[in-house]
Amino acid sequence: MSNKNIKSKATKSNKPTKTADKQKSVTARIIIFLAKLTIASLFTLGIFLIYLDAKVRQTFEGQRWHVPVQVYGQQQKLQIGGQENLTAITESLIINGYENVNYVTRVGQFSQVADLLTIFQRPFDFDDGASHAQQLNIEIVNDIVVALQIDKAAVSQLSLEPQLLARLVPDNKEDRVLVSLEELPSQLIDTLLLIEDRDFYHHYGVSPMGIVRALFKNIRAGRTVQGGSTLTQQLVKNMFLSRERTLTRKVQEALMALILEFRYSKDQILEAYINEVYLGQNYANGVYGFGLGAQFYFGKSLNELSPAQMALLIAQVKGPSYYDPWRHPKRAVERRDLVLRLMFEQHLLSLVDFEYAAESPLSVRAHRRLAKKKYPAYLQLVNRELNQYLSSFTQKSGIKVFTGFSHRSQQLLEQSVNQQLPLLEKQYKQKGLETSMIVTDIATGEIRALVGGRESGYAGFNRALNAKRHIGSLIKPIIYVAALERYQQYNLASILDDKAITLKNGSGKKWQPKNYDGKYRGQVSLIEGLVYSLNIPTINLGMSLGLNNVADAIKALGYQHKLQMRPSVLLGAINMSPLEVNQLYLAIASKGYYRKSHTITKIISSKNEILWQKKQTGEQRLSGEAAYLLDYALTQVTKIGTAKSLTWRLNNKEIAGKTGTSNALRDSWFIGYDNKHLVTTWLGKDNNKPTGLTGSSGALPLFANFMKRQGVVNKIEEQPPGIVVTLFEQQTGNAVTEECANTVIYPAIRAGIRTSKHCLQEKVDRRSWFEKVFGD
Template sequence: MNDKKFLKNQQPQRPQRHNPAGKPSPKRWKRILLYSFLGVTLLGLIVGFGAAGFIYFKYSKGLPDVRQLRDYQPSTISRVYSENDELIAEFYIEKRVLAPLEDIPLHLKQATLAIEDSNFYYHFGIDPKAIVRAMITNFQAGHVVEGGSTITQQLSKTLFLSFERSLERKIREAILAIRMELVFTKEDILEMYLNQIYYGHGSYGVEAAARTYFGKPVKDLSIAECALISGLPKAPNHYSPYKDLEKSIGRRNHAIRRMAHLGFITEQEKEQALAEEVKLGQVMDPINKAPYFVEYIRQFIQEKYGSSKLYRDGLKIYTTLNYANQVSAQKAVREGLREADKRFGYRGPLQRVSDFSDREALDTLLAKLNAESETTVEASEEQPVVEGNIVHGLVTRVTQDEAKVYLGGMQGTIPLENMDWAREPNTRLDIRWSKIQNARHALAVGDVIMVKLGQKQNTTQWNLSLEQEPEVQAGLISLDPTTGHIKAMVGGYDFKKSQFNRATQAIRQPGSAFKPIIFAAAIEDGYTPASIVIDSPIIFKEKEDTFDKWKPVNFSEKFYGPTSLRTALTHSRNVVTIKLLQHTGVPKAVEVSQRLGIQSPMANNLSIALGSSGVTLYELVRAYAVFANQGQRIEPIPIRMILDRDGEMIYTPNIEKKQVISSGLAAIITDLMRSVVDHGTGRKVKVLNRPIAAKTGTTNNYIDAWFMGYSPELVTGVWVGKDRDETMGVNETGSRAAIPIWLQFMEEALQGRAVKDFPVSDEVVYMKVNPETGYAANYDNPKAQLEMFLRDNLPMKAGELEAILGKDNF
């Protein structure tokens, strides 16, 4: 017997168990249970996979292809820039500035993961553990207090799905999340999330959020600031520090503690962050530093490219606007209108207050009124109240010589001389009004009024002057005549209260501001600046079948006899202008006006000589620019170029230049309008000490006031009037109402520029003439004056016309 068989025979034998009933042994029970478990498990897996497959195929139908996110282009801000590339406006539906992941602080990424999805780098789009934990927490609380969605799920919901609460949406969200995890890296998903999620107050993405809440770029945020921003997406309105600072700080501190718990920051960093004071920026409206011009730009781009491209595609719009000029224009219009409005009288307080006991309510009222009105001078955090600003106040005491005003935490005094304009309003043209002699005639205790801050007496006391919001409106446009570039545009007193652009949309009678066009037509038709027209009474029968008659008169209601064209335009003689139009014909004048850029329909009658046919300020500035640009018309250009979000140029202006009148004719009209400044109705602007050509305009009953003027560098037009065709008051002429605005703007716009003269056309010559006859004169004639003429239309010498026509005709 070998050793192996021996050892085997020596092994102890297991005793046989007694099983009298033939029942299965314990070993067999184990097998049965094991096979049963495996069977049930297998069946469960089959059913589970089947159900999962059914759910997947059912709810994945119609889901978008997540691969399209490879070209992820979220809605971003379109920005508008000045000619010097200063940011002047923004257009957006979602305020978003894209920030690459590498530019986002590590602490902001960590804070987001800590409070939103700490297992982000370890799950495949959905986090079963988080789902179970949320279910238990919500069950214990009896309502939803915690979500189980991962960052990937939140992103898929934001990008592709609605925000409805339903099982179907959650399933579709999970499917999309898994798909995204298969296609994109974790870094890609985190970058998209941090640029896509809503953080409140119109801000999408962390860059916009950083600027909204802290007024600085995201890269400059502290740990505490990162934690505050990371806590907003859960409920931006609920946790906004502007709305509930206490709740916002609580949410921030939760994020800080989670960061420390996960080892993202040290205990020392945690304590410092928890103790950090919240220093908020200021919720800003969309940037818009030139509202009427920006609206003009918006309408152009929206018409050309549509709203979606404008508000979502992150365009860069480079304009021709000179921001310094625009600031000057806005200031000149506001100050000019306030000054003009005071000549019309005081319309009374904004409202009355009888109970002074509740100071908190008074402060709230004044703060609300101040927030709704535009300031004159920009304030700052260091200087919230600035000299020159217009604020609201409550009259608390009035004597004969002054009024005391409560300004909400401050006091002020209005001396009589700073409110003596405040007579009762009256627009009667036959009465001249004097200043008030008693402060009680204007103000009473309890009046809520507007005041301008003057010199500060001490920390809480101000010198004040009484103000009111003007009823009269204005428009201003300034452009470079050689390029057509629009440098400034103002369409009214306050864009917040009226978006109607009176510079481009208001069709108003131009009055005498239209006369240079009539004179241009006449000179083109053979007249010269020295031509003599008799300024004498004339009567026109307007209609053949009626007895209606029109007897035009000059503004002075006098007639001046033989008058040269230069004298007639210098002093804005109505009768001479009408006779010129009568000779050249209305069709000729209309045709010339159209060449110059007037597109509004013109009336077919002689009254257009006096500017009776309505035009826009924009059209009139375009026409005057032809005179300033040697007869070339260039369509006004507001935009230099537009770039798309990738920096590709999608628009440049089509510059249209056209010689519409001769350079000689343009030079003569310019020279005639220089006489308006030197000797006529535009004398006030001589203080510029520059070559200026200009013309005033005033319509019947002082309804419209104009001043159109230009230097070689800038053509600027100003219109002043009420939106309704109502009189502005006695003597509110172009010289009185419009020139101050024009002059204030041009003084600042031309400051520092070298003095330039108008170019001289080679189509003109200078000759001496007898101003009384218009004939050429000898140089030794003491009455002779130099005059400008077209080379092919020189004045005759005395006796030449008699020789041509014969003595019998004289």
């Protein structure tokens, strides 16, 4: 055989081998590529999982939600022997959403039989720790607490649940009430898991069997009755992801669900879901979580819901808009009844309870909108103080803010304004009168109530905080107490000139002030100048003291702004808000002891840790003796002076106060106080036009009307050791003996008394010889 033929055969036999090798090479390259792709994919997936894990942990272990600030009113504490009003307590309970019943059987109810009040109080976190639901028995006889019981055990004191004033919703417009798993009724939890994820405690975040089961049930029902997503997936969707429906988002949802299940316990996930699930829309604010959902739909706490209400609330998870009970009641009833039937089938309801629940109406609140902030003027001041104490970030962490707010005082204040302003406008032929009133507890400085205008509930311009007006004669007590502090020189009997005067300012312009009645009395005593609010004696006294000394007294009582002193300031030509005036008089009403007036008493975190608490500290800004003398004079103002109409308006109750009127009758003021409350009242017009009202004809009737409604606690005079009752000669103001004629008795500071043995006129004994021998 030739070499040529042999080579040809060899060539033919090598061709299949080369092809196979080539195929193997391609296969190897594909395998390597796939291996690399797999590695790269796994690496990418790993990086992505690390990212998702970090995202989950950052949210779940940090501040999960921006939770509204919850603002509460005064926390009322009752103790044996304390003075309390049973009617006021029951009114408070009704305002706080408690139901008045014949027999108390569940949380949120109360009953009253004669002097005995029984309350089934909701769980609430009080100062001494978390409190469970408990039954309170309170017996009050003649406004005195005689017996107290908690769960039938006698106690010496107890606390009532404070009123929730408002929920200050954060910028993201998500509103929720955080609840713990322990607070939830077991029936609600069992039903939720039955409807949304019955295998919750048996899967790892994703449930293939659940998807198949849901698909089968939906096909059999001919509509969607059950979802395929686990409760964990729903939580991921609500907490971490957008609402878009894409495959990428669904994969991300599943991965994050697996991470959640790996990182956290089932109970933690369930509690987060309960607080995160979207349940409706309260206009601009979304309603999130079952805690707020119960309030939004029924005006109740979760523990107060009936089985039918629980079923309706869980029905909303499916679609709050589609099953909206206000807009689509028929759909809502159908969905609720479906939930009830499943509850019955799974033995979560008895037959009797199922039939009763299925036949019951929806029983949602009459109006969709959650109650607006009822007391916006007061809450504006709360907000102002809150911003001083906490950052905006901390304010979104579910904090509770406790205040000194008294709903009863607030209601009475608003009632007085609504009644009196129209009467004053009609009587004095005026229009557009506005007002502001502030009620402060003298002992603590806590502001109990506040009105910023005549329209209650209006959230606009707050005159109590922001209206800067001339304070008129309200400045006078500060001038007089500055004099009384100089006890070596002044006392209540000191003589002041009341004659025409002319003063010049720096540019030579003349000022000729007059008394309100245009009369001059020649000379008057210091107490007469204050009691009758005389301008000329006050100016003479202020100029004698020195304007700088008067400025020091104003600042000592709490005015914090710069003062430009000039003679006209002595008659109140200085602009202050009612809140600033209230602060000045708080020290006067509390016997010279200065404390800052405030609304907020305490702020606690969502974990019941105290973040800030008002310290009951202050200082003595006026001497006790001078404060006592001023208090004595202001009490005389209400008996014989410019506020003497209070004697018949308040039936001769012991009260102190001062009227104030600015130029041209533009501002009408009255500040009064009894043994418990200081009340600041302003009345005027926003355009600063004359009102035709003095302090005694305008603001004083408003004050009196409120005090009559609230009830006056008579002032109790405690005379300091340094005060002595002294005889003074009226014409000279000197302390004299009983031998002198034309005398008057006033309290005075003992250290400043120098008794004179000389009289302008000695007392003449006009008794007959018989009376002298045998007595009167």
